[in-house]
Amino acid sequence: ILARHGHDGTRLMQILREAQEAEGWLSPALLTEIARAVGRPRAEVEGTAAFYSFFHTRPRGKxxxxxxxxxxxxxxxxxxxxxxxxxxxxxxxxxxxxxxxxxxxxxxxxxxxxxxxxxxxxxxxxxxxxxxxxxxxxxxxxxxxxxxxxxxxxxxxxDNVRRADILLSSRFEPGSALRAAVARASADGLVASNDRSVRESLPHGLVGPTALLDEIRLSNLRGRGGAGFSTRLKWEACRNAPLKEGQTRIVICNADEGEPGTFKDRVLLTSHADLVFEGMTVAAYAVGATRGFVYLRGEYRYLLEPLQEVLARRRAAGLLGRNILGIPGADFDIEVHLGAGAYICGEESALIESLEGKPGRPRIRPPFPVTHGYLEQPTIVNNVETFACAALIALKGGEWFATIGTRQSTGTKILSVSGDVERPGLYEYPFGVSVAEVLQDCGVTNCIQAVQVSGPSGVCIGQDELDRKIGFEDIPTAGALMVFDCTRDMFDVAHNFAHFFAHESCGFCTPCRVGTQIVARLMDKLASGHGSPYDINEMFKMHRLMQGASHCGLGNTACNPMIDTLTKFKPAYERRLKSLDFVPGFDLDAALSQARQMTGRDDAAAHLAGTD
Ligand code: SF4
The missing domain is CATH 3.40.30.10 (Glutaredoxin)
Incomplete structure (x- = not known):
């Protein structure tokens, strides 16, 4: 395993995963051996192994x-x-x-x-x-x-594709988008693949990215991961970032879709992998990158070999590797990197840390990945769906793409729909579709109480808001829609989400590390019937504190589900309140019973109620 990975410490995640798959768990001796082989301190290797929930530093069983x-x-x-x-x-x-x-x-x-x-x-x-x-x-x-x-x-x-539009229905011929991009550049007078001086003036010998970036600009493509940042600005910033000696530019596909309720990337990578890889190659062509990674979430381990087969086919067809499409110097290749069960690695700088073989903790920014990303090299990180869109834009043009959707939200959005619907699965719509329209297509039999859009960190909309639209003008989303009918207890939903964030906080900053735990405990206390209005006030206080002081989006949004449900579904909380006064989260007197046993005292004065 170590030899196959060239004893390269940046490949630590893959070395640890493969070693664990071979040995069953990462024993202390194994970690020592790996640390020695990759030339990293043992504490660092153990720190990485301990960070990810899919790595086991204790025996885990067959x-x-x-x-x-x-x-x-x-x-x-x-x-x-x-x-x-x-x-x-x-x-x-x-x-x-x-x-x-x-x-x-x-x-x-x-x-x-x-x-x-x-x-x-x-x-x-x-x-x-x-x-x-x-x-x-x-x-x-x-x-x-x-x-x-x-x-x-x-x-x-x-796949459960229930409604397909330009992406999910595309019968894509591998290489067609790349050929179209090159042809466009050629028409632009920029391709002169035999003209050495032109080639050398462009990054990495790639020719004619300007025309392609123009198409991306015309398309007004925005990132599909939820934030909606302009793809053109990101790509241009990366392309214009200076390179130091020995550096290259990097293209990363973020396939770490860990947001509960999201599963669209799973389907794109299962049935449209060529489209995604072609989009990455198009991006490499635009920014002048030679190296690409797909960061695949550990839960999709079963997709690793099929994706590697698609990559091998593309290499054999001259669509990856050296001199792509016969253009001298047009070199680009992609490798799949498997994550290990850390939701925070969906954040781009945490993802890059993980790719470098470290715990996935978000970096302090600036500098941004477009100038200082993977191993300090200019890097673009885009969502799976964004790359799939980019391939179609290269093939059909930016103007075509911009005619779909709305002015600020061009193109389509793939929605992952689950919960109380008859037909859960993927629904692709032009942006601007209302939540009510989506629900109608999904088959809703009972009355709808709420829809959680964009996972726990997103927004919970009630019955009276179903006409709201999917798009950057109204509800931006990475694509998750979880539907709850009127029989569901919205407190249970928020309770589940509170524990999700407490589990997934990376622990880097105190407000989030401690705050998510406190909020989860407060929700436990309410669930057990010991809560009071004091606890609800505490929750609002934690929300304000974490929103202002957390280092990344996880901490900033971790209280959203509680605040949303408290605002919109207050009775779900009120019926759990025990009294109007403060009630401690646990029974202190009972906790002292062991001490009473040890001291042999059980008189009234040995009980809290018996003391002044
Ligand atoms: Fe980590 Fe939470 Fe801080 Fe983000 S906010 S860096 S997830 S501890």
Missing amino acids: YCVLWSDNITDRMLGNRELLKALCSKLWLEPGRLSEDGLVSVNTTSCTGMCDQGPAVLVNYRAITRMTMERVDAMAELIRNQVPLAEWPAEWFAVE
């Missing part, structure tokens, strides 16, 4: 079962199934079985909300879990049947 624990999985009964599996295997959630065979636990959303309840077994996704499957799974584990011999249909992941 079978590691992780239940996806998004609110939509809960609505589909994942908790009952988890309990049933644990009872059949005679073990407690989160504990390794006595014989070291199996552990069962929960993990954050695994990107299968349209076909849950979902589970990862040794990081392989299994969808549509039922009680029958739980029975069979327990049997397979008890008999130590290798995963490769488990029923193949369990591992089937469906």
